[in-house]
Amino acid sequence: MPFIPHTEADVKGMLGAIGAPSIDALFDEIPAALRCGPLKHVPEGLPEMQVSRLMSERAALDGGALNFIGAGAYEHHIPAAVWEITTRGEFYSAYTPYQAEASQGTLQVLYEYQTMMTALTGMEVSNASMYDGASALGEALLMALRANRKNGSGRVLMPRTVHPYYLDVVRATTPAQGIAVEYLDYCPQRGVTLADALKAHEGSAPTAVVIQQPNFFGQLEDVDAITDWAQAQGALVVAVVNPVSLALLKPPGEWGSGARFGDASDGIASAPERPAMDGRAGHSEESGGRATDGQGSALPRGADIVCGDGQPLGSPLSSGGPYFGFMTTKMAYVREMPGRIVGRTVDLDGKPGFTLTLQAREQHIRRAKAKSNICTNQGLLVTAATIHMSLLGPEGLEEVASASMANTRTLVEALTSIPGVTRVFEGAGFHEAVIRLPQPVAPLLERLSQREIFGGFDLSAHHPQLGNALLVCATETKTGADIETYRRALAELLA
CATH class of the missing domain: 3.40.640.10 (Type I PLP-dependent aspartate aminotransferase-like (Major domain))
Structure with missing residues (x-):
């Protein structure tokens, strides 16, 4: 059944009741130049099986890479109960x-x-x-x-x-x-x-x-x-x-x-x-x-x-x-x-x-x-x-924040141990930090992604005065092994 179950006779009857010659006439006050016209790039409908396959392929694009990006999008552990309850x-x-x-x-x-x-x-x-x-x-x-x-x-x-x-x-x-x-x-x-x-x-x-x-x-x-x-x-x-x-x-x-x-x-x-x-x-x-x-x-x-x-x-x-x-x-x-x-x-x-x-x-x-x-x-x-905060409570949220700060310190220490990699700013921070690389950032991030590592956020477009600067982040989800994997991969690429 179509989403809007009105037959052509239904539509004609409604238009006749209000004295409009067509549906388009209902929008004649909108200038033609502002109308989008036919939706040429919207694909035709697909059967359920093909839609499911398409969505699965797109979901797989997220992959399982190690993520050190942050910049407003943070990978935290979400207890299984959160979305089990939310999706009731x-x-x-x-x-x-x-x-x-x-x-x-x-x-x-x-x-x-x-x-x-x-x-x-x-x-x-x-x-x-x-x-x-x-x-x-x-x-x-x-x-x-x-x-x-x-x-x-x-x-x-x-x-x-x-x-x-x-x-x-x-x-x-x-x-x-x-x-x-x-x-x-x-x-x-x-x-x-x-x-x-x-x-x-x-x-x-x-x-x-x-x-x-x-x-x-x-x-x-x-x-x-x-x-x-x-x-x-x-x-x-x-x-x-x-x-x-x-x-x-x-x-x-x-x-x-x-x-x-x-x-x-x-x-x-x-x-x-x-x-x-x-x-x-x-x-x-x-x-x-x-x-x-x-x-x-x-x-x-x-x-x-x-x-x-x-x-x-x-x-x-x-x-x-x-x-x-x-x-x-x-x-x-x-x-x-x-x-x-x-x-x-x-x-x-x-x-x-x-x-x-x-x-x-x-x-x-x-x-x-x-x-x-x-x-x-x-x-x-x-x-x-709400469910997430209820399950963690104040103490749990504090543990998440503390672990994230500690992991970021460990990450920065590991990366700056690589010759030519330095920390940009002094002073206290939370779970992100800016490091400077001896090479342009974008090609390195591309090569890291080929190794299933999302290495951080390239700052060159927004803050070019910082040079080859990279914003990195580590939350409580990162282990010492994860950080060492990143350090080793970056060191090999820089070498």
């Missing part, structure tokens, strides 16, 4: 839970997810997911523009250490809506934002300052001092974070210590790490004094908006996806948050239940008042992330 019919086939009385299970999962993400990021409220991390950053900047009425210029200070693909999305989605991005240079020795780059903007009333932690190079930014500086300028702080790193690092909701930016002897203060958690993923103790706005008034603690990609939380690397974005914020800005929020309430009998509360999408409110129309709810991936 109750979750796998559930649609957006508009009917609360029929969707209590889905709504409760989303509510638990929101609770976990606020705990992890140290913020007060979370939405029920975004499309992906890159578009979440674009949405966060537009949200900051709406929320920061005092500094409403739309000027955003963006470190060049932010993921280049995120920058591409921001450039594509925000300029027409009033965002003007100004870039901040980074320290060539440390790979973190320069103090002088920020000081050049003092008194310019920026709308927002972006901080990625860890940054694209895997380095740890001086988040406390940057946060204090931004808030002293009246700017909102937009944090872009790796959720796994928050099992070890201070959560964005607690950034800001009162230190002056650049107090360290080399102009960049060390980013703080947190050695242990107190049973809540992302919580750390208060520390240090509070910064002021120059007139003695204490600045608010923490980032204002936190976003990122949830892929490290239970989503597999599967032919380039899937991904989901997350966003958390302070309660003061909740009505500017895109997407939807699940709330807990009671029914007429006093029994607890869950329902969609704030829904700022154009589907639910007048289009002119919508906060966004691209904040897709990635419900299935959010379900997997």
